[in-house]
Amino acid sequence: MKLNLQIQFATPWLLLALGFSQAQATGCDRPCLENLLSSYLTALVAHDPSRLPTSPDVKYVENSQILPLGTGMWKIADTLGKYRHVFADPESNQVGAITTLNENGVSVIYVVRIALDQHRNIREIETQITRDAVGAGRYEKMVQPEAVWLESVPPAQRISRAMLIAQTNKYYTGMERNDPKGNYSFFDKDCDRLEDGLQTTNQKNGDPYGHSNDTSFASLGCEAQFQTGFLGFVTKIRDRRYPVVDEERQAVFAITIFDHNGTVRELPSVNGTSSPIPPYFDVPRTLAATEAFRLRGEKLFRIEMTLTEVPYGMRSAFLADTPVQIGMANSHITNSKSCDRSCLDKILDQVLQAILNNNTSSLSLANEVRYSENGQFLPLGDGLWETVGSISKPGVDDYAARFSDPETGTVAYWGITKEQTTLGVLALRIKVDNGSITEIEAIDVRAESTGLRGGTMTLMRPPLPIEWEGTSLGQLDPVFKQNSSGFGTTSLPLVNAYLNGLEKHSSIGVHFDSSCTRRDNGFRGNLSCSAQMDGKGDSPNGLFNLTTAVRDRRILVTDSRKGVVIAVAMIDNPALSPSSLPATQMVPSTYMVPQLIKIENGTISRVESMVKWMPFGYTSAWTEGI
Incomplete structure (x- = not known):
C-alpha cells in the first residue's frame, strides 16, 4: 500500500495505523508519558492495576490475546530489570517501551504500549512478552540503549511524522519475500540491528544467524543483508502498525505480524552455498514482532527488534475485524440433499486427498465455506494444505480413524500427518450441508523438539511436563474403531461432566469405567482415569495439576x-x-x-488426548459451545 504523506487526506484505517484516535487526546508531553510508563511498570510488579488511571473500557492485550486487566503477567511479575528504552508520542498520547523484568524469578524481555484517551485515562495496554532469558540477560548487561536513540534531533533536521512511517514501512515491504534485486537504499550505510539484544549485523565472530547454519549473513550490513534475498522465508508481513512515533528523537515504534507459510525450503547462498531451511520452518509459523527504528535523515540507522510466536494466522487484537479470504463454491458439482455415513466417509477421503494435493477443485464447497487451523480462520488452501506431505489412512495405518454423525452431517478424522520432516496428530472436522462442505476445522498438534538450530519447538514457549517429540504413538487403541453399545442420550452430559472434572480436579460425578485408561501426548502411566483426574500419586497428567478454567468446550463429532x-x-x-x-x-x-x-455402557472407558500449547487466554475463532 502506498502511504499518503498528507495526514489530512488519510483514510480511517491509515489513521489507526499511524496511532491516531478519532477523538484526539489532550496533551501529555514526554515527561508525562515517561512518568506514566514508570507508574505502569511499578503497578505491574505490585500486581495492582487499581493504581492506574484506566478508562471503563480499557483494553488489555498480552501476546495478542485480550485478557482482563490484572491477569496473566500481572499475577507473576516479580521485579523490574535494568534495561528500559522508552518512546514517547505526545501527538497521539501514546508511549511504548522495550524493557526487562522478572516473572517467577526468570528474566524476560517485556514490550508495552500504552494509549491514553482525551481525559488522560489509559484506554489501551498492549504487551509482548519474549521469554528469552539469554536475550533478557544481554539487555541487562547493556543497562540502557545506545546513546543515539536518546538524542533529541534539532527541529530543522527532522523529517515529518508521515515520512518517518513511510521509510519504516519500506523495511517490511523489502523483507516480505525479500527480493534480492530490490531497492534497499533506505538503509543508512552505518545501519545496525539488534534482535533480543544481540547485534545481528556487521558481526565478524562467525556465529550462525538465528535458526540457520549460515555464518556469513550476520557479518553483512543492513542493506547487504537484504540484497542476499536470505530473508525470503518471511512470506508475508501484515497488520503493520506504527502507533508510537517519537518525532523528537526521530524514532518509530512499530508492531507487525510475520507469516512464514512453510513453502520456502532453501536459504539463498550467502557464503557461497545455499542451505536447506531449518526444521523450525517445516510448518506454518506466525511471529508477533515489535521493532523500533531510529532514522538519520531519511535513512534507517538503528533497528531494535524482539518477537514471539503466536498461532499461525493470528491477527492483531487491534485489527480484529480484518476480513479473511474464504473459499468459494465449485458450482459445477451437483449437490445431493442427504449424506449418510458412507457419503460422509467418502467426503472425508476427498478432503484428505485434496489437502495432500493442495487443490480444492475436486471438492463440493458451499458458498463462503469456512476453514480454520488451530482456532484461526485461514483462506482455504493455506496453512497445512501447503506443507503436508503424508497423512495416515483409516483402515490402513495403525494410528488413523474416521468418525461420522449423519444426523448433523459431520465427519471427523484423527491420525498422523507429516509436514516436511515434522510429525503431527491431526483432528479434522468437516461439516456437510446438502452435499456441500460448509466448514473444515483442523487442529494439528505437531511434534515439538529442541534439536539442531532450535529444532521444531514453538518459539518462546516453555516445554510441557508431558511433551510429544514425535516418538511413535503405536497403534490407536482398537476400542476407538470398534462399534459400541450403551451410547445414548446421556453421553453428551457424561462428556460435559468429564470436562467439569478436569476443571475441578475431581472425578466425583464423572462416570469412568473401572478399567478406563487415558493417554496424554502418547503417555499413559499407571494411574486409572479417576486417580489421574484427582491428581493422586505421581500423576503423569501433571501438566493439568495447576490448571483452572476448562473453557471453549466444543464437540467436533459424535459417532453413536x-x-x-x-x-x-x-x-x-x-x-x-x-x-x-x-x-x-x-x-x-x-x-x-x-x-x-470412548463411551461404553454409559461410562468412559478410554481417552486419547493431544495437548497443544497456546498463549495464555487463547480463544478459538469458533464460538459454538456445550
Whole structure:
C-alpha cells in the first residue's frame, strides 16, 4: 500500500495505523508519558492495576490475546530489570517501551504500549512478552540503549511524522519475500540491528544467524543483508502498525505480524552455498514482532527488534475485524440433499486427498465455506494444505480413524500427518450441508523438539511436563474403531461432566469405567482415569495439576455407532500455585486439547488426548459451545 504523506487526506484505517484516535487526546508531553510508563511498570510488579488511571473500557492485550486487566503477567511479575528504552508520542498520547523484568524469578524481555484517551485515562495496554532469558540477560548487561536513540534531533533536521512511517514501512515491504534485486537504499550505510539484544549485523565472530547454519549473513550490513534475498522465508508481513512515533528523537515504534507459510525450503547462498531451511520452518509459523527504528535523515540507522510466536494466522487484537479470504463454491458439482455415513466417509477421503494435493477443485464447497487451523480462520488452501506431505489412512495405518454423525452431517478424522520432516496428530472436522462442505476445522498438534538450530519447538514457549517429540504413538487403541453399545442420550452430559472434572480436579460425578485408561501426548502411566483426574500419586497428567478454567468446550463429532466423541477445550494454566516444576515452565499458558472419548455402557472407558500449547487466554475463532 502506498502511504499518503498528507495526514489530512488519510483514510480511517491509515489513521489507526499511524496511532491516531478519532477523538484526539489532550496533551501529555514526554515527561508525562515517561512518568506514566514508570507508574505502569511499578503497578505491574505490585500486581495492582487499581493504581492506574484506566478508562471503563480499557483494553488489555498480552501476546495478542485480550485478557482482563490484572491477569496473566500481572499475577507473576516479580521485579523490574535494568534495561528500559522508552518512546514517547505526545501527538497521539501514546508511549511504548522495550524493557526487562522478572516473572517467577526468570528474566524476560517485556514490550508495552500504552494509549491514553482525551481525559488522560489509559484506554489501551498492549504487551509482548519474549521469554528469552539469554536475550533478557544481554539487555541487562547493556543497562540502557545506545546513546543515539536518546538524542533529541534539532527541529530543522527532522523529517515529518508521515515520512518517518513511510521509510519504516519500506523495511517490511523489502523483507516480505525479500527480493534480492530490490531497492534497499533506505538503509543508512552505518545501519545496525539488534534482535533480543544481540547485534545481528556487521558481526565478524562467525556465529550462525538465528535458526540457520549460515555464518556469513550476520557479518553483512543492513542493506547487504537484504540484497542476499536470505530473508525470503518471511512470506508475508501484515497488520503493520506504527502507533508510537517519537518525532523528537526521530524514532518509530512499530508492531507487525510475520507469516512464514512453510513453502520456502532453501536459504539463498550467502557464503557461497545455499542451505536447506531449518526444521523450525517445516510448518506454518506466525511471529508477533515489535521493532523500533531510529532514522538519520531519511535513512534507517538503528533497528531494535524482539518477537514471539503466536498461532499461525493470528491477527492483531487491534485489527480484529480484518476480513479473511474464504473459499468459494465449485458450482459445477451437483449437490445431493442427504449424506449418510458412507457419503460422509467418502467426503472425508476427498478432503484428505485434496489437502495432500493442495487443490480444492475436486471438492463440493458451499458458498463462503469456512476453514480454520488451530482456532484461526485461514483462506482455504493455506496453512497445512501447503506443507503436508503424508497423512495416515483409516483402515490402513495403525494410528488413523474416521468418525461420522449423519444426523448433523459431520465427519471427523484423527491420525498422523507429516509436514516436511515434522510429525503431527491431526483432528479434522468437516461439516456437510446438502452435499456441500460448509466448514473444515483442523487442529494439528505437531511434534515439538529442541534439536539442531532450535529444532521444531514453538518459539518462546516453555516445554510441557508431558511433551510429544514425535516418538511413535503405536497403534490407536482398537476400542476407538470398534462399534459400541450403551451410547445414548446421556453421553453428551457424561462428556460435559468429564470436562467439569478436569476443571475441578475431581472425578466425583464423572462416570469412568473401572478399567478406563487415558493417554496424554502418547503417555499413559499407571494411574486409572479417576486417580489421574484427582491428581493422586505421581500423576503423569501433571501438566493439568495447576490448571483452572476448562473453557471453549466444543464437540467436533459424535459417532453413536462407535461410541466416540471428539471434543476440544481450552484449558488455562495461570502458573500461580507452588509447584515442583522448573521456574522456566511456570509461565501462564493455555492448552488446546483435542481428545477422543470412548463411551461404553454409559461410562468412559478410554481417552486419547493431544495437548497443544497456546498463549495464555487463547480463544478459538469458533464460538459454538456445550
